[in-house]
Amino acid sequence: MTTATGKKSSSSSQPRDGGRPSDQLDDQRLLELLYDMMLIRRFEERTMQSYMQQKIGGFCHIYTGQEAVAVGSIAALRPDDPVITAYRDHGHALARGMHPRYCMAEMFGKITGCAKGKGGSMHMFDRPNEMYGGHAIVGGQCPLGVGIAFAIQYQKLDRVCLCYLGDGALNQGAFHEAMNLAAIWKLPIVFALENNMYSMGTHIERGTSAAHDLSVKAAAYDMRYAECDGMDMCEVYDCFVDQVARTRPDEGDPDNSEGPVLINVVTYRYQGHSMSDPQKYRTREEVGEKQNEDPITTLSRQLMDQQRATQEQLNELDAEAKKAVLEAVKFAGDSPEPELDELYTDVYLEPYPPYRKGDLPQMVEEAEDRARDGDGRQKQD
Amino acid sequence: MTTTDRKYQYREALREAMIEEMHRDERVFLMGEEVAYYNGAYKVSQGMLDTFGPRRVIDTPISETGFSGLGIGAAMYGLRPIIEFMSWSFCLVAADQIINNAPKMLYMSGGQFGVPIVFRGNNGAGGQLGSTHSWCVESLWAHVPGLKMALPATPRDAKGLLKTAIRDPDPVFFLESERILGIGAHGDKDFSRYLHGKWAPPEVDEDSDENEDFLVPFGQADIVKSGADCTIVTAGRPLHFALEAAEQLEKEDIDCEVIDLRTYRPLDLQTVLQSVRKTNYCVVVDQSWPFASVAAEVAMQVYEHAMDDLDNKVIRVNSDDVPAPYNRRLEQEMLPNTRKIIEAVRTVTYNT
Structure with missing residues (x-):
């Protein structure tokens, strides 16, 4: 367990005894997650x-340090559980399965981006992978997430x-x-x-009351609360497996759920708030x-200590990741800009002049083609 | 299908539209403050809880940011929410949700996530409510691309436009008026003779589905009264003032053409231009403040497209450019009213 400000207490280094959900992950799955x-x-x-x-413009928020969380x-x-997040969203999009090329192309502002270059770094949407954005106003995604949970309960x-x-x-x-x-409607949402x-x-202790004990924030809403060490992927996984299961309702019986939960995942970002942050604070x-x-070092060490992977394997994985990212950068760089008449598409689904209906992003069209061929996730609705 | 002059209130029209659409489409639900157990703060949703139960007619806490955002999220996930604001004045605390999230989601997601939602409720002065509760939000929010905006002035249009709004795949801001919710209770004594024959939607025949198809399309203005001498363009509650003005001006041999725009987004400019080309004079009436208002926009578009057809400048009639006062006399003076419209028409047609 950790405190709100990340000081570790003794419980976080418990020996693994085979009883945690992450103990059930096979080597292959753990390597995928790494x-x-x-x-x-x-x-x-x-x-x-x-x-x-200057290939990427605007505000850009880097996720390094927090990888274990997403x-x-x-x-x-x-795969059919919806995900929604704030503006530091590249990590969530990739973890949810967005191909890195569409994520990078979006930041390059290209027509091949996940939002056709109209959203940018802070607006990663991926309908085929149940990713409901990337939202750029602090806290603004929380009511949206509650609405998605409401729709789950309603249906x-x-x-x-x-x-x-x-x-x-x-x-x-x-x-x-x-x-x-x-809380009042016992919605199936994990915050x-x-x-x-x-x-x-602004450090949390300067801006947030009860920063030393955030459980009171959940208690104020009569909601479950949990904490985990966000620098340890297995701990995050264990905590979420448990909490997600408690929140998950039964099909056809929305009442059979323990309701929402707030999970305090204590983590750290290595970079500044955005790319323009001098970090004087x-x-x-x-x-x-x-x-x-470091969460990657931690998981790598765990795998090697348990003789589940060799250094050579890990090096290969990393090389593969580098290669995929280089391919993504090349794809983004080679992709065309949106035509200027894209300005007036995607404003309305039932447009009136001068607006026009737009085409779906390449990413979605490809996913839908795969779904039609029975080779991939089924399209929702 | 024929429209009638039977005793029929605006609030009944709203209720009928919602009930029909909720029967038609399981995804539609009504959420807002006091819509269920209280039967609606203004009795619009009276009886709907009994009909549909608490799953689909849902009381919220006083939490506009929360339930507006909830509606948007639910719409992204495939539902068709109707979110009631007891007053549009209260939408201001939910501004981030309703103008950042609802109308921009489709664009920001590159066409992946539409937001088929209706926000509806009372707009404009209710009568001595003071400035915080008397907002006219049409000019504020009509500014924003990505939303549609309807302002019905009659029960017929309230029903037809609300049904269209609920079926529309885009976010619709649906602006009603507390001051007209009850008119029609006394039949045709309640409204201008120019509205005879177009007051109520076709009667609901319980044994027929025909009534369900009474839809009023967006972007089609209604020429409520045709006339040769001066065009009055308006929408929402001020339509009734404009018709009163037209009745009085008729006695002065000024024959006004009164156009109800019915929706501001989309805006049916063609009907306005055709009229101005005929009358050569134009007054625009809009109940929000004059600065950067819908009236200013309509006037500007008339200049852009029909400058040569105008025999005088366009005159705007708005609320006065001050916060809404509590005092009854001051409030009536501040709002666009019959007298102001009459004066504007006399001035613009050189009949002073």
């Missing part, structure tokens, strides 16, 4: 490089909505209204608080110390 984390790390490195080269929590979901489905938020969102009204509605301890440059020493708890 690969997903490596992919996000390498992807973000190239994102920063491309930003410096990968561990999404691994605990089923008596056995799904769970996973709604991420940062610690900055704890101080937004939208978060509190969302928590209240989720995953990615607590990296800084909302932009924290010391290099603090960042260095956190990098010693």
Whole structure:
């Protein structure tokens, strides 16, 4: 267990006794999850490089340091569970299965991007993979997540909505209204608080009441609360498997659920808030110390200690991740810009002049083709 | 199908539209403050809880950001929410959800996620409610691409437009008025003779499905009264003031053509232009403030497309450019009213 500010208590280093959900993951699956984390790390490195080269514009928020959160929590979901997040969203999109090429092309502003270059870094949407965005106003995604959970309950489905938020969102009204509605209607939603301890440059203890014990935020809404170490993928996975199962309703019986939960996932971002952050609010020493708890190193070490993988295998995985990201950068760079008449598409589904109906993004069309061929996920609705 | 002048209130029209669409489509639900157990703060949803149960007619806490956002999320996930604002004045605390999320989701997601949602409720002055509760949001929100906006002035249009709104795949801002919810209770004594024959939608025949297809399309203005001398363009509650003005001006031998736009997005400019080309004079009436208003926009578009057909400038009649006062006399003076419209028409037609 960890406290809100990430100081580890003794329980987090419990020996693995085979009784945790992550103990049931086979070697292959663990290596896949490690690969997903490596992919996000390498992807973000190239994102920063491309930003410096001015191939990416606007605001750009880097996920390095937090990889275990997205990968561990999404691994605990089923493929048909919807996911929604805030603006530091590249990691979630990749973990949910978005091909890195569509994610990178979106940031390059290309027509081949997941949102045809209209959304950018903060708006990663992937309908075939149940990814409901990327939302850029702090806390604004929380009521949306509650709405998705409401729709699950309304249709008596056995799904769970996973709604991420940062610690900055704890101080937004939208978060509190969302928590209240989720609680009074016992909606199937898991609020995953990615607590990296800084909302932009403001430390959680300067901006959030009861920062030392965030369980009271859940208690205020009569909601379950859990904590886990976001720097350890297996811990994240264990916590989410347990909590998601408790929240998940039965098909046809929405009442059979323990209702929503707030999970405080204590993590750390290595980079500044956005690409333009001089980081005067924290010391290099603090960042260095956190990098010693690196989630990729931790999982790699766990796998090697348990003789489940060799260093050579891990090197190969990393090389594969680098290669995939390079391919994504090349794809993004080679892709065409949107035509100027794309300005007036996708404003309305039933448009009136001067608006026009748009084509779906290449990513969605390909996924739908695969679904039609029976080779991939079925399209929702 | 024939429209009638039977005793029929605007609030009944709204209720009938929702009930029919909820019977037709399981995905449609009504959510808002006091819509269920209280039977609607203004009795619009009276009886709907009994008909549909608490799964589909849902009371919310006073939490506009929360339930507006919930509706948008539910719409992204395939439902068809009707979100009632007791007053559009209260939508301001939900502004991020209703103008950032609802109308931009489709664009930001590159066409992946539409938001088929209706936000509806009372808009405009209710009568001495003071400035915070008397918002006219049409000019504020009509500014935003990605949403559609309807402002029915009669029960017929309230029903037909609301059914269209519920079926529309895009977010619709549906602006009603507390002051007209009850008109029609006394039959045709309640409204202008120019509305005779077009007051109520066709009567519901319980044994027939025909009534369910009474839809009023978006983007089609209604020429409520045709006339030769001056065009009055309006929508929503001020239509009734415009018709009163037209009745009085008729006695002065000024024959007004009164156009009810019915929707601001889409805007049926062609009907306005055809009329202006005939009358050569134009007054635009809109109950929001004048600065950067819908009236300013309509006037500008008339200039852009029919400058040569105008024999005078276009005159706007808006609320005065001040917060809504509590005092009854001051409030009536502030709102666009019959007297202001009459004066505007006399001025623009050089009949002063």
